[in-house]
Amino acid sequence: MRIEFGWSLDGAAWADGGGAAGIARLGPRGLVQLLQGRLGLTRPAVEPAVRVAQYARRIAEADHPWLRASFSVDPWTTASTVLAWRDAAITAGARLEATDAAPERITALCTVEAAAPDLAAGAADDLRELVDVLSEEVTWPLGIESLCCHEDPGSLPGLWPRLFELLETAGVTMEHAAAGEQGRPKLVLVEAEDEWTAAETAARMLAGREGSPLQVLAGADTVLLDQELHRRGLPALGVADSAADRTALQILPLFLSLAVAPVDVQQLAAFLDLRVMDAPEGGREQVGLIPARARSVLLDALAQEPGTGGTAWQEAMAGLEADGEISESGLEMLRALSALVTAPIAPEELTPARVREVTAPLGKRLRALGQGDPSLSRASTHLQVLLEVLEELDPGTVLRERALAQMVESAGGRAGSPFARPEATTRWRISSRPAQLLPVGGDVLWWGADRDDASTGVTWDAAEVEALNGLGARLLPPAQLAALDTDAGLRGLHGAERIIVIRTRRRAEKPTAPHALLAHLAAGRAAPGQGVEDVLESIRLSPEATLRTDGFALAGARRGVKVPRPSRIAPLPTDLAKEVEPARHLLPPRLSYSQAEDLLGCRQKWTYKNGLQIRAASVATVPTGNRMIGTLVHAVVEQLVGSGDRRPSADRIRQEIETQVPRLASELLLPGREVELADVRERTVRSLATFFDRLGAAGLVITSVESRFEEPLVLHLQQGDVTVPFVGYRDVEAEDAEGRPTVIDLKWTYAARKYPELFEAGEALQLAAYAHALHEEGTDVGYFLLSQGEFVSANPALDPHGRPVLDIEDLWSRGTAGMAEALDEIGSGRVDARSGQILLDADQDLSTPRSAAKKTYASAREAARSQGSLVVDARCDYCEFSLLCGMRGDDS
Missing domain, CATH: 3.40.50 (Rossmann fold)
Structure with missing residues (x-):
């Protein structure tokens, strides 16, 4: 064999040197590996992360004062950095033995080296071992006739000049590549x-x-x-390039992020929805760690209760256990995940033994799915390397979450890109470094x-x-x-x-x-x-x-190049209505207030969402922000009323909040959210204390909360009368001493003027809908703003602002007429986006300041009222369909 050696030739293709003719074109690492094979010095590869874990243990044993402070704060980074220094010194040819009067860094390296005689060998140790073996009398034939070096061996660093001397002594003919004529390309x-x-x-x-x-x-x-x-x-x-953020390398860190309390439900939703995907042109089916039948069920449970271990989650798990279509491997993964997020590891109990225990089901699932799948095989390897790292630690060691994250990242290394797939060609030779050019x-x-x-x-x-x-x-x-x-x-x-x-x-x-x-x-x-x-x-x-x-x-x-005909981008539409084929079949099987609001505010939104069932992905429906907090406070009110305490104390309210947060708003327990949680808790305590006190002072007794209702609603359409069930839940129902009912709708919002303005303008359709369904004259209605702790009502005992009485029958009549008109228009094939059209007609768009848009809608409401109709602001700025209607971007 003849070898062509170059300092920058690592990674060159074997065929470039004429491998079929016994010529190899190698760089430093390639030559070391070849010589290891010839001398019988090969050994199983040890992952870099395992070596870092071994070295960290040796640093702790050596306890050198120069490393002590840094190691106590960040042991993994310190070990990784010092190991890199150690390997660089070994590669340079140094023997790290105790020496006097050396700089502190060198003394520290020598001290740790003395405490680390059994450190797994790395690339630097391989080179040192070759030099040591060749320095002895070697009778084993190397099978190398000649070695042609592009560089002068004496110009190379570290042990390389000595290695070439020893190869020459062993019978290898050393040649220096001719400089040749310097081209001037x-x-x-x-x-x-x-x-x-x-x-x-x-x-x-x-x-x-x-x-x-x-x-x-x-x-x-x-x-x-x-x-x-x-x-x-x-x-x-x-x-x-390979990278550390490939899908296969995200599985383990995402899973472990759920293992330690508190659990981030958004991360849980991401894990449930996670697929391992091939390249777009691969044509392969997407694979999920969670069975497809279970994915949407559990995401829907999180959408109801954005926490862990709640009623919705447990009911979903019970239903999946009874589902005979899920494989045993899938069920085991579901059970393990449910047990993990319901009772996650407390930070003070995060030990290597516990990590191995909770990752065992994940490893089993990856092996079950990963037969022949390189992505999942890579994820299995990631987990296996982490387990090897943990073997180097004392099983009872309490791990810091940051240290565990560093270990997981180091264990993953880098994974290849799915786009790194050269296709067969004889036309071009491809290199990644200039030195590899022929x-x-x-x-x-x-x-x-x-x-x-x-x-x-x-x-x-x-x-x-x-x-x-x-x-x-x-x-x-x-x-x-x-x-x-x-x-x-x-x-x-x-x-x-x-x-x-x-x-x-x-x-x-x-x-x-x-x-x-x-x-x-x-x-x-x-x-x-x-x-x-x-x-x-x-x-x-x-x-x-x-x-x-x-x-x-x-x-x-x-x-040849074809020049396309110049085209002009069409201006944004001035009419958002879509003209389609008549769609009289698009009638709601049932109506809720949210559907009624869509019909009145934006017929396109109702058609996309309810008529055509175009919905956001389940993972996007897990509540956060105001919606999550509103769900939490509603549940607190329900539990307080159910306990029979008509005027609960502040401590009792606070206790109930603490009970419900893990089930309904667990993300507030995450690190860094302490101030937000304290604000929500204390604001809710003050608000609900006001709520119960005002109701008591007004002589009102709560009779039910979250009470479901369903009643027939007759809509007078052009094609004839249609009766659909109108369904919903009333947040709070109360009665005074004479039995007159009051309906209160609870709202968590920081927009303090939104609901008072609706009420005073006689446009609070949600209250009218809930009151109308009671079919009782004299029903009082109102909002309670949970964030502000204020009632919005015409009852002076609840709200002293002297607001006008809401005309329920007139408002409901205008609402049902508007719903019928909207369904007639949809049925005829004209589907408009009324809320957005109001803005466009006023020369406004989604960039218009909210204060100006509110004035536009207020004017539109006045005009609609005079015509016996009403206007609902569909909030186009938050609508997920605003791209389809043309309000956001180009609708072509």
Whole structure:
């Protein structure tokens, strides 16, 4: 075997060196691995995270004072950083043995090394072991005839010069690659403002070439370029970086975030909805850790009670247990998840043993689903590495949540991109580093020639360099070390006849700078007195300059280009109504107040949501914010009334809030939400104390809360009368001493004027609907604003503001007439967006300040009242259908 060695050749394809002919093209890591195999020194690989865990234990045992303070605050980061220093010192050739008068960092490394004789070997130890074995008398044949080194072995750092000496002693013929004639390739530079334009230009060039060979140097991912290549019927290059945030690596951290109290229900919803997906063009079915039949059921339970362990969750689990269609593997996962979120681990009980216990069902589920699926196999490996890390810890150690998160992140490493799939092609050879280019002449397309600011390694100060040299190290100055990569890159580029650089001035919304090697190439072309930037400017082209009257032309590549006819973006619509086929079948099987509000406020919204059943994903319906708090306080009122206490004390109200929060608003228990929880709790205590006191002082006795009603509603439509059930829940019903009923609707809102204005304008349709369903004359109605602790009512005993009595019958009559009119319009095929149309007719839109929009709606209400109708503000700014109607963006 013959070997071609280059300092920057790690990652080069085996075939590049002529592997079939017994020639290998290797970098440092590749050569070490080959020699390990020849000398029988291979061993099972140890994950970097496991080595960090081992090293952390050794740091704790060594207890060096220089590391003590940092290690006590952040043991994982300290161990990871110090291990990197240790490996860098070993790679440099140092033997970390106790030494006198050394700098503190070196002394600390030597002290920990003495306490870590059984640390799993890393890449640095592999190199040291090779040198030690070859230093002995080796009779085992290496099977290597010659080794041709691109660099002078004496210019390499650390143990590498010694390794090459030993290989030569062992019979390997050492050669130095001839410098050869330094080429002066032509340079073409195309700079685009964005990645899309750059990708289109590069794809046109590749599609328009004929004949001569081409190498592609992909200095950045080719995801966008591959899309453009596919559009032209060409194979993808398939270059994409691995990353730590791939779907497979999100499963374990998301699961563990649910294991420790308090549980974030939004994270729980995300886990329930999590799918492991392949690339978009993969055509594979999405896989979920939670069975599809269970996913929506549990998400609906969270939508009812945004907490854990509540009645809705338990009922959902009972129903799933009785469902015979779910596999046993799926049921086991459901049971484990339910037990975990119902009784999560207390932070003071977070130990390695508990983590292993709660992750066991996840591992079993991943193995059951992951047969042949690389994504789930990667997730299983992630979990296995974490378990190996935990094995290095004392089972009874209490883990900090931050430390556990660091371990999980380190155990995951980086996962490959689903787009990293080069497609079979013989037209182009693809490299990711300039040094990997073959000196075959021809053209090189350099895609993404941006400056790389990656770290060059550990920096030692002068005293530390002297100490390490005394321990056997061979450290090169940083400039000399960087020159190795620069020279290797230039050797690769100088082997081409022409280099076509296509790059973008901005990538990922951040400005980029040209690669440093471009400056070297430009310097070789500079005339006396001409600067590098002047050279680059003289050859710089814009993508527009590649388009001529006869088509695209760049560096000998030509391709016809069709120029589309200019089109003008249509202006935003002035009429939001949609004209469709008559849809008389779109009648509600039942009506609730929320449906009635949609019919009156925006017929399109009702049609999309109720008529056509277009809904937001279940994961998006889990309440948060005001809706969650309102649900919580409603439940508190229900429990207080159910206990029979007509005027509960502040302590009793506070106690009930504490009881209901985990079930209905558990996200308020999360770290950082303490102030918000305290505000909600104390505001609710004051508000409900006022609520019960005012009712008592007014002589009102609560008779029921959350009482369901259902009654027939006759709608007079053009196609004939239609009767539908009108259903709902009245928050609070009360009676005075004479038996006259009062209906109170509870509202949690920070918009203090919204409901008083509705009431005073006679537009409080929800109150009218609830009162009308009682069919009792003299029914009093009102709101109670939970956040402000105020009643909105015409009863002076409850509300001293002297508000007018709400005309229930007139308001309900106008409401039902409006509902019938809306259904008639929908049935005829004209579906308008009334609320948005009111804004457009007033030359307003979603950017209009709310105060101005409210005045517009107030004027519309007055006009509608005079015509026996009413107007409902459908809040287009919060509507999920505003893109479909045209209020938000282009509706085309």
